[in-house]
Amino acid sequence: MTAEPQALDTSAAPSGGASEKTLRVLEAAILHDRFTDIVEEAGLAKATVHRILATLVEQEFITGDAERGYQPGARFLRVAGRAVSSIDISAIAGPIVDRLVRDVDCTIHLGVVNGFEMVYVVRKDSSKPYRMASRVGLSMPMHSSGMGKAVLAHWAPEQVDGLVEAVGLPARTEDTITDPAALHEELARVRERGYALDLGENERGTVCVSAAIRDHLGRPTHGISISSIALEHPGSSIEQFAPQAIAAAAAISRALGAPS
Structure with missing residues (x-):
């Protein structure tokens, strides 16, 4: 014994x-x-x-x-x-999300990769009188959402092609990227700057800036977004919060044990 x-x-x-x-x-x-x-x-x-x-x-x-x-x-x-196995990203990210809401006064979403979709697991509202149509548990395509594109930018090109072959690039609005070549070009820009934008591509009238969150193995498994309505942040003005999105994603990644 x-x-x-x-x-x-x-x-x-x-x-x-x-x-x-x-x-x-x-x-x-x-x-x-x-x-x-x-x-x-x-x-x-x-x-x-x-x-x-x-x-x-x-x-x-x-x-x-x-x-x-x-x-x-x-x-x-x-x-x-x-x-x-016992990691609860909602609990881990909670204090970081709370600070981010106070800093930018926009709605904050945190989503997890589920196959070829992103699923909201956290939503924290701003002090504004309006509310986003999103909800925890809602799934959305990766190619049309800021969080999805932030994650896809870390995928190998052949993985992205696999997504296109499996589920296509359906249009959510008239601004959704529906051409594979254009998607690859957009993902290259996301990689270069470290964040992704959704300017009405997933839902008309909403905008967001997003960054990918990495797990303890360095894999991009989640994303965080700072979201608002286009009436308040017209054009690409939501991009002003890119540094905060990147910093929050990095803080959550470190909390998850991601390698530096």
């Missing part, structure tokens, strides 16, 4: 900041498999790193050795798997 691992023992690490040093080595070992890279990342003496790695291997947080390299261990993977 195998004994259950006990709580992480840091006694093998040097005294004085032992816990901090152990965490630094653990993070370095998860990010790098080679001993020399772990030492450089942790910024500690080789002997110190070696002792801490031995403790982490013993406690099953990592596996391997200096010759074969190191990998996440069973205990780490159990903890990480449970953490990832």
Whole structure:
């Protein structure tokens, strides 16, 4: 019968900041498999790193050795798997969305990629007397929405072509992009500037500026948009909030563990 691992023992690490040093080595070992890279990342003496790695291997947080390299261990993977499966992006993004509403006084949406659609999972209204027609749970095409285009800009061209082949580019309004070549050109512009615009392409009379949100693996899985009505933000004036959309998306991405 195998004994259950006990709580992480840091006694093998040097005294004085032992816990901090152990965490630094653990993070370095998860990010790098080679001993020399772990030492450089942790910024500690080789002997110190070696002792801490031995403790982490013993406690099953990592596996391997200096010759074969190191990998996440069973205990780490159990903890990480449970953490990832329990992520509630609404709770994680809530404070960031609240601040964004106060800063720009526009409606804020957060959506998740669902196949070839975006689905609203968060909507936070501004102080304005009007209300957007959107609602949590509503799905929309990726090619016509700001959030969708922000995500698509991170897709490989052949993935975008796969979307076109699977669902087409149906017109939502007279301004919707319906030509594959034009969509690729638009996505190139989105990649270059880091945000997407929807100027009445998804719904007549509404506008938004959006940015993609990345998960712990760096994948663009969500999007955030600052939305308003064209009467209040005519033309492309909603674009003034692009820096705030990018900053909010980056903050949520960091909260989700996205690599920098």
